[in-house]
Amino acid sequence: MSDTSPADLVTKTFEAQRDRLRAVAYRMLGSHADAEDVVQEAWLRLSRQDTAAIHNLAGWLTTVVGRISLDVLRSRQARPEASYDDRLPEFVVTVDDGPAPEDDVALADTVGLALLVVLESLGPSERLAFVLHDLFAVSFDEIGQILGKSTAAAKMLASRARRKVQTAEHPTSARPEQREVIQAFLSAARRGDFEGLLRVLDPEVKLTADTPGGVVVVLGATEVAAGAQLRLRAGAAARGRAVLVNGLPGLVAWREDGTPLSVMAFTVTDGRITDIAVVANPARLAAMDLPDPE
Structure with missing residues (x-):
């Protein structure tokens, strides 16, 4: 019989995912410091969740990191005065x-x-769709949920981003x-x-x-x-x-x-x-x- 508590299992799972989550955030934001902040925020959000209701913790964490990163990208665009x-x-x-x-x-x-x-050079939505799908194999269904768009729209965003990446030197x-x-x-x-x-x-x-x-x-x-x-x-x-x-x-x-x-x-x-x-x-x-x- 294991003495490991549910909280310990959640912590262990999070630590096992930390490097991957940091990599997702870094590809999204281009900053190691910002990526670390995003991963820390994801941990704080996880600590406030009923983890028993999360069936795929790794997928949940990737989605949360994607959403937080998207918010950061959009806030950069919304505050030109900064x-x-x-x-x-x-x-x-x-x-x-x-x-x-x-x-x-x-x-x-x-x-x-x-x-x-x-x-x-990519817009926030294009960048998220390309990074999550092409670099980290997240499904377009999940990407569409993060963006608040349909699966087809998520595919189009990733395709548009992919063309820009492929034509760049x-x-x-x-x-x-x-x-x-x-x-x-x-x-x-x-x-x-x-x-x-x-x-x-x-x-x-x-x-x-x-x-x-x-x-x-x-x-x-x-x-x-x-x-x-x-x-x-x-x-x-x-x-x-x-x-x-x-x-x-x-x-x-x-x-x-x-x-x-x-x-x-x-x-x-x-x-x-x-x-x-x-x-x-x-x-x-x-x-x-x-x-x-x-």
């Missing part, structure tokens, strides 16, 4: 040594990072032409070549920088070029290394004493830089798993 879209996602930095087909694990990790970038290394554009940008900035900067920047380029003083957003080629001149000339003595940042071509820079100075990620479209993301916040840099300087 400038949530100007936040920088968590950076995962990998060495850009080119694709290594024999290293299946490394390749899968890089594709996973690129997928997170694509998922950011999943880089495993930065293409040479992308690196050429980025190198031209860095060289022009260090030389103080304003016209050279404008040649490689898209007119509507957006730069988002996480600095010790907060997140700063700069819009337009002229403004970004002016700021880049000052920023990169000030860090001229820094050592740099080409990397991938969430699957995008990027650069890590270190000070002479070996402490990280910044991580930059670039989006290059049709030969011009359309987006630059920079982390120069020492606290965030210290939390990253960065490669060693070359």
Whole structure:
């Protein structure tokens, strides 16, 4: 006869599901901290339930995590004044040594990072339908219940999201032409070549920088070029290394004493830089798993 109480069984089941639930929330929200908060909220809701009435605890937990994540995504869209879209996602930095087909694990990790970038472009309902069905095998019936839509509508949302994901590029290394554009940008900035900067920047380029003083957003080629001149000339003595940042071509820079100075990620479209993301916040840099300087 077992001495395990029903409460102990519920706790044991929840802990067995924790990693999966965290993975669901992370794919939905793109933030480890937010995913952890969602899983904790799911546990609080479970503690208030009559668990004897829950026939499939794992399925119930997945549904609850999906609903909470959906609420978070919708609240981000509903509060533009919070400038949530100007936040920088968590950076995962990998060495850009080119694709290594024999290293299946490394390749899968890089594709996973690129997928997170694509998922950011999906609407909340599309993202939930795609993530739960295609990544975690949740049925369209259950997804429809979470969204308050029919099963057919849930299928359509997932199909639409799938097309967007499939047509997006999943880089495993930065293409040479992308690196050429980025190198031209860095060289022009260090030389103080304003016209050279404008040649490689898209007119509507957006730069988002996480600095010790907060997140700063700069819009337009002229403004970004002016700021880049000052920023990169000030860090001229820094050592740099080409990397991938969430699957995008990027650069890590270190000070002479070996402490990280910044991580930059670039989006290059049709030969011009359309987006630059920079982390120069020492606290965030210290939390990253960065490669060693070359």
